Amino acid sequence: xxxxxxxxxxxxxxxxxxxxxxxxxxxxxxxxxxxxxxxxxxxxxxxxxxxxxxxxxxxxxxxxxxxxxxxxxxxxxxxxxxxxxxxxxxxxxxxxxxxxxxxxxxxxxxxxxxxxxxxxxxxxxxxxxxxxxxxxxxxxxxxxxxxxxxxxxxxxxxxxxxxxxxxxxxxxxxxxxxxxxxxxxxxxxxxxxxxxxxxxxxxxxxxxxxxxxxxxxxxxxxxxxxxxxxxxxxxxxxxxxxxxxxxxxxxxxxxxxxxxxxxxxxxxxxxxxxxxxxxxxxxxxxxxxxxxxxxxxxxxxxxxxxxxxxxxxxxxxxxxxxxxxxxxxxxxxxxxxxxxxxxxxxxxxxxxxxxxxxxxxxxxxxxxxxxxxxxxxxxxxxxxxxxxxxxxxxxxxxxxxxxxxxxxxxxxxxxxxxxxxxxxxxxxxxxxxxxxxxxxxxxxxxxxxxxxxxxxxxxxxxxxxxxxxxxxxxxxxxxxxxxxxxxxxxxxxxxxxxxxxxxxxx
Ligand code: NAD
Numbered sequence: 001x002x003x004x005x006x007x008x009x010x011x012x013x014x015x016x017x018x019x020x021x022x023x024x025x026x027x028x029x030x031x032x033x034x035x036x037x038x039x040x041x042x043x044x045x046x047x048x049x050x051x052x053x054x055x056x057x058x059x060x061x062x063x064x065x066x067x068x069x070x071x072x073x074x075x076x077x078x079x080x081x082x083x084x085x086x087x088x089x090x091x092x093x094x095x096x097x098x099x100x101x102x103x104x105x106x107x108x109x110x111x112x113x114x115x116x117x118x119x120x121x122x123x124x125x126x127x128x129x130x131x132x133x134x135x136x137x138x139x140x141x142x143x144x145x146x147x148x149x150x151x152x153x154x155x156x157x158x159x160x161x162x163x164x165x166x167x168x169x170x171x172x173x174x175x176x177x178x179x180x181x182x183x184x185x186x187x188x189x190x191x192x193x194x195x196x197x198x199x200x201x202x203x204x205x206x207x208x209x210x211x212x213x214x215x216x217x218x219x220x221x222x223x224x225x226x227x228x229x230x231x232x233x234x235x236x237x238x239x240x241x242x243x244x245x246x247x248x249x250x251x252x253x254x255x256x257x258x259x260x261x262x263x264x265x266x267x268x269x270x271x272x273x274x275x276x277x278x279x280x281x282x283x284x285x286x287x288x289x290x291x292x293x294x295x296x297x298x299x300x301x302x303x304x305x306x307x308x309x310x311x312x313x314x315x316x317x318x319x320x321x322x323x324x325x326x327x328x329x330x331x332x333x334x335x336x337x338x339x340x341x342x343x344x345x346x347x348x349x350x351x352x353x354x355x356x357x358x359x360x361x362x363x364x365x366x367x368x369x370x371x372x373x374x375x376x377x378x379x380x381x382x383x384x385x386x387x388x389x390x391x392x393x394x395x396x397x398x399x400x401x402x403x404x405x406x407x408x409x410x411x412x413x414x415x416x417x418x419x420x421x422x423x424x425x426x427x428x429x430x431x432x433x434x435x436x437x438x439x440x441x442x443x444x445x446x447x448x449x450x451x452x453x454x455x456x457x458x459x460x461x462x463x464x465x466x467x468x469x470x471x472x473x474x475x476x477x478x479x480x481x482x483x484x485x486x487x488x489x490x491x492x493x494x495x496x497x498x499x500x501x502x503x504x505x506x
Contacts (some may be wrong), residue, residue: 001327001372004041007100011036011043011191014093019198032187032218037103037337038328040373046190049217054182054226060212061153061180062232067210069150069178077127080172082203084120087113087168094164094195101189102163103336103374104291105328116168118459122476123172130177130480141494148484150178151258152234155227157248159240160339161294161396163189166262167196169459169475170237171214177483180213182233184224186240188339193218224248231255235483238262239296242394242420242468249470260482261470262463264394265422267445267454268301270411270437271312275427276451281312283425283453284400285319289379290455292338293398296469297423297447297455301391303414306404313381313402317363320379325368337374338397344375347397353390354382354401365399392418408433416444422465423447423454446473 011034015022026034030045049057068076087094094116095109104112132146154174158166163186171181185193197216204213217223221244228236228251238248239262252259269287271280287299304312325335338344344367351365364378379398384391391401405411415424424445426437434450436442446465447457457463462477464470473479492498499505 001038001370004036004039004043007036007038008043010096011100014096015191015195017093018090018195019202020194025194032190032220034101034191035188035340036100037339037374038100038372040341040375043100043191046194046218048219049223051222051226054217054223055230057182057212057215057217058153058227058230058232061182061215064180064210064212065150065152065178068180068213071178073127073130073176073178076176076178077124079203079207079209080120080123080127080175082206083172083200084117084124086199086203087116087120090199091117094192097192097195098163099328099336101192102160103328103339105333105336108291109328112162112165115165115459119168119172119475122459123176126173126480127176130484137490138500139492139494139498141492141496142498143491143493145489145491147487147489148481149487151483151485152179153232154179154181154483155230155233155236156181156183157224157227157236157238157240157244158183158185160186160188161291161296162239163192164196166239167193169463171200173474173480174483175213177480179235179483181215182227183214183216184219184227185216187218187220190218225251228252229255231257234258235260237472237474242470245470258482260472260474262296262472262474263468263470264420265296265298265465265469266300266392266394266418266420267297267423268303268415269299269425269427269454270415271302271304271308272408272411272426272428272430272433273305273307274429274433275308276429277308277312277315279451280427281315281319283427284316285323287425287453287455288316288400289320289323289335289398292336292377293379294339294343294396295455297457298398299400299425299454300394301387301418302400302402303411304402304404305411306406309402309404313362313383316400317381320363320381323379325370325376325378327372335368335376335379337370337376341375343397344377346395347377347380347399350390350393350395350397350399351380351382354384354399357389358385359383359401362402387414387417394420408436412437412442419468420465421445421467422469423449423457425449425453427451
């Protein structure tokens with residue numbers, strides 16, 4: 001494993017290449033401290049904002065909105081096109097920051113940056129397709145239509161585990177929709193945020209976008225709260241834990257703002273007797289152990305038919321044990337560290353609860369043998385007697401609880417009997433089972449897959465989930481509508497006044 005000094009040097013080189021003013025941002029007395037989970041040590045202090053500075057950023061964004069909303073959407077798309085190009089040119093730099101600050105293995109970090117490029121492409125196309133409908137009017141000589149207009153300042157609050165992609169999902173779409181963005185990234189990944197901000201500023205300067213169109217505000221939850229409470233922020237798009245969403249949602253609602261919540265998951269894979277087990281096992285292993293179980297879409301529950309349970313559990317356990325832990329930059333390493341000690345403690349506490357509930361740890365759960373001070377763990381596979389207690393919660397670490405079933409209705413019921421509703425995967429070659437699972441009384445998650453695992457969504461679909469996952473949708477499909485104001489327009493070209501519903505008012 002490289003030393004903290006070597007990772008710091010790589011991060012500084014990446015920041016310089018991305019155009020971050022190092023001396024302005026990396027300051028000794030910064031309250032937010034950038035750290036690397038790879039060594040558990042500090043990289044640098046980062047200039048941290050005050051609530052008053054958040055208000056200034058929102059004021060500047062509100063001013064920029066007045067200009068930006070008048071720019072034709074396809075011209076706004078040119079800014080996002082340039083941003084996507086710059087991200088492509090700096091893919092390695094951004095991915096290096098993601099690996100150093102979030103601990104993601106390099107191929108996943110590159111994949112995360114690829115998502116940024118993909119969403120920019122999507123948004124550029126979208127900039128010519130912000131369609132409204134026309135509806136038949138019931139009145140002679142009238143036309144009824146809807147138009148979609150820019151909404152206003154979007155406040156983005158993001159989590160540590162997707163430190164660059166979540167920003168891009170929101171920002172690429174918000175910008176083509178005509179909205180400025182003020183971004184409060186996770187306090188665990190400030191350097192990733194500075195890199196993104198610098199690239200967008202370059203693109204803004206090149207296309208002549210208004211000052212204030214984008215700002216990053218660094219700080220802890222208090223800085224997030226300043227965004228949440230500011231009535232000039234029309235939409236708060238917040239990604240993080242259900243605890244955070246429970247605080248943010250009501251506060252935004254209390255001022256009649258709009259919120260888009262992307263919160264925790266407790267995602268399950270169902271394996272049926274007809275499943276291709278090779279396919280199922282490899283998807284389960286990536287879903288549960290990938291990103292060290294630190295994806296909102298990580299597979300946390302394995303609901304397996306009793307006839308294939310022993311075989312599937314045995315194969316997943318062997319696969320877990322064969323995963324190489326170590327330097328996430330190294331070829332062949334598939335397990336990076338947990339983000340910090342608190343995450344490790346939370347994992348151990350959950351395993352303790354699982355044992356107290358009668359769970360049997362079949363494999364893993366302990367610290368992995370890696371020559372570094374970060375918190376690497378072996379993914380845990382735990383057979384549970386019942387779906388209760390700790391199994392109903394999201395622990396942001398690689399723990400896969402196993403439950404068995406004998407009847408498909410029981411599998412669906414187990415699947416849905418958790419408070420969260422993000423992502424889900426069914427492995428079955430039985431078309432009737434697949435259709436039931438996708439139907440009205442099937443999986444109740446925002447993402448439901450057949451013969452595909454719970455994590456690794458593409459940007460083309462709408463992303464998000466139900467229940468305690470928050471109900472928000474971002475990224476592809478028609479998720480853009482959350483970033484715009486819908487207006488219903490009646491145009492009367494009849495030359496006379498006709499009231500709807502035949503009302504006669506003299
Ligand atoms: P977190 O909730 O601790 O923090 C997320 C962000 O919210 C941070 O920027 C934090 O500073 C801010 N924040 C926290 N409390 C706040 C408050 N009261 N007001 C305003 N801002 C506040 O989450 P985390 O540990 O960074 O990330 C892990 C969690 O995020 C997991 O639960 C995971 O499932 C979830 N997540 C969800 C999605 C999704 O799309 N559904 C994606 C990624 C992560």
